Amino acid sequence: MKNMQRVIIFLLVIFLGVNLGINTSYAYTLVLPKEKKSVVNKEHAFFVGKAQNTEIITINDKKIYIAPNGAFAHTVKLKEGKNRIVVRSNFSTQIYNFYKSAVSVESKPALKEFEPKRMVVIKDRTPMRDNPQNSGMNRLSHLFEGTNILVNGEQGDFYRIYLSKNKTAWISKEDLKEPDKNEAYTVPTFITMNSETFKNASVHTIEFTGKLPYTIDETDKEIIFKIYNPEYSDNSVYTVNIKKPAKYTYKTILSNGTYVFKVNELPVPEEKTLDGMTIVIDPGHGGSEPGAIGCLGDKEKDINLRIGLELQDRLRLMGANVIMTRECDGYVSLDDRIKIAEQNNPQIFVSIHLNSIPDIDMNIRKNRGTSVYYYNDNSKELAKIVQKSLLKELSTRNDGVKQGSFKVLRRSEYLSILVEAAYMTNPMDSVLYREDGFAYNAARGIADGILNYLVCD
Numbered sequence: 001m002k003n004m005q006r007v008i009i010f011l012l013v014i015f016l017g018v019n020l021g022i023n024t025s026y027a028y029t030l031v032l033p034k035e036k037k038s039v040v041n042k043e044h045a046f047f048v049g050k051a052q053n054t055e056i057i058t059i060n061d062k063k064i065y066i067a068p069n070g071a072f073a074h075t076v077k078l079k080e081g082k083n084r085i086v087v088r089s090n091f092s093t094q095i096y097n098f099y100k101s102a103v104s105v106e107s108k109p110a111l112k113e114f115e116p117k118r119m120v121v122i123k124d125r126t127p128m129r130d131n132p133q134n135s136g137m138n139r140l141s142h143l144f145e146g147t148n149i150l151v152n153g154e155q156g157d158f159y160r161i162y163l164s165k166n167k168t169a170w171i172s173k174e175d176l177k178e179p180d181k182n183e184a185y186t187v188p189t190f191i192t193m194n195s196e197t198f199k200n201a202s203v204h205t206i207e208f209t210g211k212l213p214y215t216i217d218e219t220d221k222e223i224i225f226k227i228y229n230p231e232y233s234d235n236s237v238y239t240v241n242i243k244k245p246a247k248y249t250y251k252t253i254l255s256n257g258t259y260v261f262k263v264n265e266l267p268v269p270e271e272k273t274l275d276g277m278t279i280v281i282d283p284g285h286g287g288s289e290p291g292a293i294g295c296l297g298d299k300e301k302d303i304n305l306r307i308g309l310e311l312q313d314r315l316r317l318m319g320a321n322v323i324m325t326r327e328c329d330g331y332v333s334l335d336d337r338i339k340i341a342e343q344n345n346p347q348i349f350v351s352i353h354l355n356s357i358p359d360i361d362m363n364i365r366k367n368r369g370t371s372v373y374y375y376n377d378n379s380k381e382l383a384k385i386v387q388k389s390l391l392k393e394l395s396t397r398n399d400g401v402k403q404g405s406f407k408v409l410r411r412s413e414y415l416s417i418l419v420e421a422a423y424m425t426n427p428m429d430s431v432l433y434r435e436d437g438f439a440y441n442a443a444r445g446i447a448d449g450i451l452n453y454l455v456c457d
């Protein structure tokens with residue numbers, strides 16, 4: 001009898017042990033939120049994670065979608081003050097508390113106007129903008145250090161720049177300084193201008209006795225380069241209209257008061273090869289900067305690199321000279337990525353990323369897929385053709401070709417695009433980007449897109 005009791009207890013212990021084991025290993029895990037309690041300053045709480053295969057999950061009693069690989073993502077709109085959110089499954093219940101601080105409505109700073117005064121740009125590539133905001137697609141040009149500017153107003157952190165009777169612009173106060181009191185200064189005057197056309201390039205020069213602000217506009221057929229000299233006269237604007245080639249890059253150089261504006265036509269490759277082309281591949285993030293984290297814990301930086309390395313192989317096979325901004329898991333700053341590009345004089349720069357869902361009410365079916373970004377007009381057509389080619393290879397949702405002010409896209413001396421292959425935080429996309437062939441197919445999509453762009457008329 002005693003033996004029987006021992007056997008029963010033994011079996012009971014095993015039964016309980018196994019059950020407890022199953023209970024813990026079968027519960028969902030969350031990548032987001034990171035904390036059970038947090039104070040936030042955003043509109044939505046994000047729940048991203050992995051469920052086990054028999055789990056059904058509700059978040060505040062709403063049943064949520066779980067992809068075949070267990071991935072899920074869900075947003076909850078937060079109200080001001082305390083928010084208690086219950087994540088429940090058949091195996092585990094966890095409670096999250098968010099405290100949303102009251103939104104302070106910042107009043108728009110008032111515009112102050114004053115008599116025009118001269119100021120000086122303190123560093124190269126200072127953005128001159130359409131409006132007094134430090135974001136968005138509002139850059140008119142990037143000015144050179146030492147450019148003489150006429151300031152006639154201020155609003156918040158910006159000075160208003162007087163360019164001509166019909167045009168004003170804005171520059172961040174921290175990018176301008178008062179002129180040196182001891183400096184001998186005379187208002188710059190025009191000396192000469194000249195245009196020369198070569199086989200695959202045109203070079204336009206305008207010479208002044210000092211550095212002046214300029215803008216670049218593009219229409220369907222032309223690039224319009226303007227230099228303003230408002231201290232000389234309200235209407236002193238020098239304009240160069242340059243006919244656009246179909247595929248082109250351009251660059252503005254300033255030396256000793258001479259502006260050199262150079263437009264290059266892209267070479268047409270020999271029969272289906274990329275011979276003679278230099279292409280920079282920029283796998284996003286790396287090292288201490290993981291990028292977006294997927295529902296199942298994948299790191300964006302790793303997938304970016306996998307795609308980048310596949311793309312490197314493929315472009316080299318097609319004959320291109322390929323430069324990588326990183327080839328392993330290390331941190332590279334955005335400025336260094338641009339420097340690497342500049343030093344290698346490429347025709348094309350491709351940055352590779354996977355997207356994450358912003359602070360919105362997420363729609364699993366809509367907030368997913370592939371998009372390609374460009375900044376300058378000269379890269380728009382390349383973005384379109386690469387997007388088309390990627391969609392064919394990846395079978396992802398078409399999330400569109402978009403214009404975006406990303407730092408790595410702003411140079412115009414080479415074509416520049418940023419690929420968002422899929423959304424890290426979308427459960428449906430997580431099934432796609434975890435497939436074995438994803439990186440290879442993405443690379444094929446990008447490479448074929450580049451070639452198709454270069455050979456098309």
Ligand SMILES: [Zn+2]
Pocket residue numbers: 284285291292300353354355
């Ligand atoms: Zn990224």
